[in-house]
Amino acid sequence: MHSHKNHPFHLVDVSPWPLLGALSAMITMIGLIKWFHFFDSNLFFIGTIITMMVMFQWWRDVTREGTFQGLHTFQVTMGLRWGMILFITSEVFFFISFFWGFFHSSLSPTIELGMIWPPKGIETFNPMQIPLLNTIILLTSGLTVTWAHHSLMENNFNQTTQGLTITVLLGIYFSILQGFEYMEAPFTISDAVYGSSFFMATGFHGLHVIIGTTFLLVCLIRHLNNHFSCIHHFGFEAAAWYWHFVDVVWLFLYISIYWWGS
Numbered sequence: 258m259h260s261h262k263n264h265p266f267h268l269v270d271v272s273p274w275p276l277l278g279a280l281s282a283m284i285t286m287i288g289l290i291k292w293f294h295f296f297d298s299n300l301f302f303i304g305t306i307i308t309m310m311v312m313f314q315w316w317r318d319v320t321r322e323g324t325f326q327g328l329h330t331f332q333v334t335m336g337l338r339w340g341m342i343l344f345i346t347s348e349v350f351f352f353i354s355f356f357w358g359f360f361h362s363s364l365s366p367t368i369e370l371g372m373i374w375p376p377k378g379i380e381t382f383n384p385m386q387i388p389l390l391n392t393i394i395l396l397t398s399g400l401t402v403t404w405a406h407h408s409l410m411e412n413n414f415n416q417t418t419q420g421l422t423i424t425v426l427l428g429i430y431f432s433i434l435q436g437f438e439y440m441e442a443p444f445t446i447s448d449a450v451y452g453s454s455f456f457m458a459t460g461f462h463g464l465h466v467i468i469g470t471t472f473l474l475v476c477l478i479r480h481l482n483n484h485f486s487c488i489h490h491f492g493f494e495a496a497a498w499y500w501h502f503v504d505v506v507w508l509f510l511y512i513s514i515y516w517w518g519s
Contacts, residue, residue, distance in 0.1 A: 265330040267322065274315035275405055281307040289443055290479045290506040316475070324484045324493070335489050341495045348465070352506050354457040357511065369467070370449060374518070379451045380443040381519035387438050388515040390432055392507065395466075398427035399504045402473065402497050412487045424500070428470030436462050451518075458514060469503050472496040478491050 273493045285308055288301030323329035328336070371377035382388060393485075405420025439456075446456040476493045479485060487492055 265332045267330070267333045270290070270487070272315070272318065274311055274318070276313045278308070278315065280310050284308075286454065293456070299373075308508075320479065320484065320492070324479075329489075329491070337491055337495070340427055341498060345448055345498060348502060349480045350431075352458070352461070352509075353453070355461070356509065359454040359458060359514060359518070362454060364376055370451075376449045378452050379448060381451075382438070382442075382515060382518055384515040388511055389436055391434055394427050394431045394513050395504050395507050398424045398431075399428065399501060401499050406493065406497050408485050409485060409493060417480055418477070421473060421480060425470055425474050425477060428500075432463065432470065435466075455514060458510055460508055464501070465503050465506070469496070469500045472499060 281304055283304075285301060285304030288298070288304045290299045292298045362370075366372050366374045366376065376379050379400055401420045401423040405417050405424065408416035444452045444455075446452050471497050476485075476496045479492060
C-alpha cells in the first residue's frame with residue numbers, strides 16, 4: 258500500500274481511533290458532570306477506562322508506523338515536532354489562565370475575603386515542608402531525564418535506562434506526596450477563591466505530572482524493546498520536552514501560590 262508513493266509524507270490509513278477517542282472523551286466529560294451533580298462516579302470511570310484503551314491502541318499504531326514501518330521520515334518528524342511545540346504552547350496558556358485568576362484575586366482581595374490574602378479563616382501550607390520536597394523532586398527529575406536523553410544520543414543503553422527509571426520513580430513519588438498533601442489539607446476546593454485557585458492550579462499540574470510520568474514510562478518500555486536509536490527517538494524527545502514544561506510550571510506554582518501566596 259505504501260510501496261508506490263513518491264513523496265516523503267505519511268498519509269495515515271483509515272483509523273477508528275479519532276472517532277472513538279472523541280466519543281470516549283465525551284462520555285468521560287458527561288460522567289464528570291454526573292459525578293458533580295449526582296455524586297455517582299460510575300460513568301466517569303467507564304469513560305476514563307474507554308479513553309485509556311483507545312489511547313493505548315492509537316499510540317500502538319503510531320509506534321508501529323514510526324518504528325517498524327519506517328513511515329516517520331524527516332518531514333513527518335518535523336511535523337510531529339511542530340505539533341508538540343504548539344501543544345505545549347497551548348498548555349502554557351492553559352496555566353496562564355489559572356495564574357491570572359490567582360493574581361487577580363490575591364493582589365486586590367475583595368471585602369468578602371476580608372480584604373486580606375490568604376482570605377480570613379484559611380490555614381495555608383508551610384512552603385518549607387512537602388511543597389519544597391516536591392520542588393526538589395521535580396528539579397532532580399529534570400536532571401535525570403536530561404541525563405537519559407544525552408545518554409541515548411551517545412548510544413549508552415544502560416545509562417539511558419537508569420536515567421529514565423529514576424525519572425519515572427521520581428514522578429510517581431511526587432504524585433504520592435501530592436496525594437498525601439491533599440488528604441491533609443486544612444481547606445477544600447469550596448473554601449473561597451483561595452481553595453478554588455489552589456486546587457485547580459495544583460490539581461491540573463498534578464494531572465500533568467501523571468500524564469508525563471505515563472509518557473516517560475512508555476518511553477522506558479520502548480527503550481527496553483530497542484525502539485530508539487541515537488538519531489531516531491522523537492517519542493522520547495517529546496516526553497522530555499513535556500517533562501521540562503511540567504517542571505517549569507511547578508516552579509511558578511511553588512513561588513506564587515505556596516510561597517508568596519501563603
